[in-house]
Amino acid sequence: MDIVTFMDQYWRVAGNPGFNASVDRIRDGLQKAGLQPRVEEFALRGRGWDYQVGTVAFADTDEVLLSRERDRVSLCINSFSTPDGGVDAPLIDVGAGRAADFEGKDVKGAVVLGAASVGQLWQQAVKARGAAGVISTSIAPYIRPDDPSRFTSQDQHDVFQWGSVPYDQEARAFGFKASLRAASKMRERLKSGPVRVKVNVRSSFYDGPNRMVVAEIPGSITPDERIVMVAHIQEPGANDDGSGCGTLYALAIALQQAIASKALPPPGRTLTFIWGDENRGSRAWLTAHAEQAKRVQYMFSLDMTGEDVAKTGGAFLIEKQADPSAVWPRPSDPHSEWGGSDVKASELKGSLLNDVHLAICRRRARDTGWIVKTNPYEGGSDHTEFKRDGIPSLLNWHFTDRYYHTNLDRPDKTSAAEMVNVGVAVATSGWFLASADERDALASVDLIAGAASARLALEQTQSATPDILDAWRKWYGEALDSVRRLPATGPSAAVDAAVARARARPGG
Numbered sequence: 001m002d003i004v005t006f007m008d009q010y011w012r013v014a015g016n017p018g019f020n021a022s023v024d025r026i027r028d029g030l031q032k033a034g035l036q037p038r039v040e041e042f043a044l045r046g047r048g049w050d051y052q053v054g055t056v057a058f059a060d061t062d063e064v065l066l067s068r069e070r071d072r073v074s075l076c077i078n079s080f081s082t083p084d085g086g087v088d089a090p091l092i093d094v095g096a097g098r099a100a101d102f103e104g105k106d107v108k109g110a111v112v113l114g115a116a117s118v119g120q121l122w123q124q125a126v127k128a129r130g131a132a133g134v135i136s137t138s139i140a141p142y143i144r145p146d147d148p149s150r151f152t153s154q155d156q157h158d159v160f161q162w163g164s165v166p167y168d169q170e171a172r173a174f175g176f177k178a179s180l181r182a183a184s185k186m187r188e189r190l191k192s193g194p195v196r197v198k199v200n201v202r203s204s205f206y207d208g209p210n211r212m213v214v215a216e217i218p219g220s221i222t223p224d225e226r227i228v229m230v231a232h233i234q235e236p237g238a239n240d241d242g243s244g245c246g247t248l249y250a251l252a253i254a255l256q257q258a259i260a261s262k263a264l265p266p267p268g269r270t271l272t273f274i275w276g277d278e279n280r281g282s283r284a285w286l287t288a289h290a291e292q293a294k295r296v297q298y299m300f301s302l303d304m305t306g307e308d309v310a311k312t313g314g315a316f317l318i319e320k321q322a323d324p325s326a327v328w329p330r331p332s333d334p335h336s337e338w339g340g341s342d343v344k345a346s347e348l349k350g351s352l353l354n355d356v357h358l359a360i361c362r363r364r365a366r367d368t369g370w371i372v373k374t375n376p377y378e379g380g381s382d383h384t385e386f387k388r389d390g391i392p393s394l395l396n397w398h399f400t401d402r403y404y405h406t407n408l409d410r411p412d413k414t415s416a417a418e419m420v421n422v423g424v425a426v427a428t429s430g431w432f433l434a435s436a437d438e439r440d441a442l443a444s445v446d447l448i449a450g451a452a453s454a455r456l457a458l459e460q461t462q463s464a465t466p467d468i469l470d471a472w473r474k475w476y477g478e479a480l481d482s483v484r485r486l487p488a489t490g491p492s493a494a495v496d497a498a499v500a501r502a503r504a505r506p507g508g
């Protein structure tokens with residue numbers, strides 16, 4: 001929670017002071033705990049951004065509608081500063097904000113309010129028609145419905161999702177995101193005639209470098225083989241992803257201290273912990289450490305690990321390494337509200353990762369009442385970059401979070417207990433995959449063989465086609481084979497024989 005509350009002070013954008021302060025805070029804490037973190041630098045794509053002032057007020061009454069003090073993230077990333085003294089401009093409502101909604105409206109130099117995404121409004125109002133800036137109310141339907149009579153909580157009047165506009169040195173314009181309450185105030189005033197608003201923006205741009213923290217606990221047997229765990233620093237949220245950073249930080253320190261005090265043997269393979277700019281940091285690490293990357297065995301992404309499920313709505317999810325449920329929709333494996341991505345059957349390569357991590361999470365759940373669910377691969381966070389390089393990887397997250405990417409994703413929505421559950425499970429899986437011996441591998445053969453039988457039985461009950469059954473058989477055949485590479489001490493005749501026996505079983 002210390003990391004969550006520290007990072008919550010800032011809207012972290014790679015290259016900006018809050019991002020860098022978070023990098024430094026994580027590095028210093030790891031250092032103090034006896035790890036030897038290093039900060040790696042790489043070229044920043046685009047520019048860093050932050051702001052000091054972002055206020056929209058009625059020009060006549062000075063009543064503040066949006067501000068940094070109250071709304072924290074209502075100004076869009078890449079907004080430029082207004083001239084000294086601010087901008088005094090007409091407010092024009094374009095409703096839904098489609099091209100047709102602009103007909104007959106003069107928006108040049110105006111501030112344009114609409115329900116379209118801030119990017120669409122920007123294109124139509126700023127780029128095509130010379131508006132001074134835009135205010136968008138667009139919001140994902142799983143955050144709140146459009147119709148206030150269907151709201152289930154008061155804060156749905158005040159919630160909005162932060163956004164960004166294109167970096168545009170010529171337009172030098174601004175974008176805002178607004179809650180329904182703020183937008184309603186503006187629309188209410190517009191009913192009785194023209195309205196002017198005063199907009200004041202003071203923002204700053206930064207030119208990098210991009211930075212990430214890398215810490216390792218070296219393997220005692222095969223240090224060139226790695227288990228990698230990644231959390232992302234950028235974004236303003238407490239849960240997204242202050243909580244992933246805090247969870248990874250706490251689990252890395254717990255492992256380090258347990259090993260230093262000899263409560264736990266050192267891992268057989270190296271454990272690598274990375275905190276960086278989502279996807280870009282992972283790609284930079286995979287590129288800068290190409291030789292090490294070839295021997296990464298498994299990867300865990302930690303993104304939104306701390307949600308207080310009672311307040312935010314969604315359960316803990318393991319987003320599985322892409323398996324047949326990512327290709328063929330299965331009734332037993334629903335997608336999250338985030339939605340699936342296009343995965344081809346030819347991309348699938350079975351591994352033990354999903355079932356081993358799920359078993360470890362369920363073991364934790366048995367003791368604590370923790371709710372553990374899974375979803376098929378959807379992608380979007382750091383695991384996507386490792387997947388691209390053929391490394392078995394999965395995501396630890398929570399969804400649907402009804403504060404996702406909003407002004408209200410603050411530390412009061414974060415649960416320390418939930419982070420402990422995720423941290424214990426990921427640390428256990430990471431250490432197990434790094435350190436498994438022959439006995440662990442034999443147990444894993446049974447685990448994977450059991451999961452294979454359960455999956456095939458389940459698919460019989462949900463009318464799987466022969467294609468789907470074949471895909472699962474192939475997947476689990478490969479998953480069983482992957483157990484042969486599990487012992488950190490190297491191949492074992494007993495494990496090879498157990499895998500061969502399991503594969504020869506009818507239906508196996």
Ligand SMILES: [Zn+2]
Nearest residue numbers: 240241303304
């Ligand atoms: Zn995230």
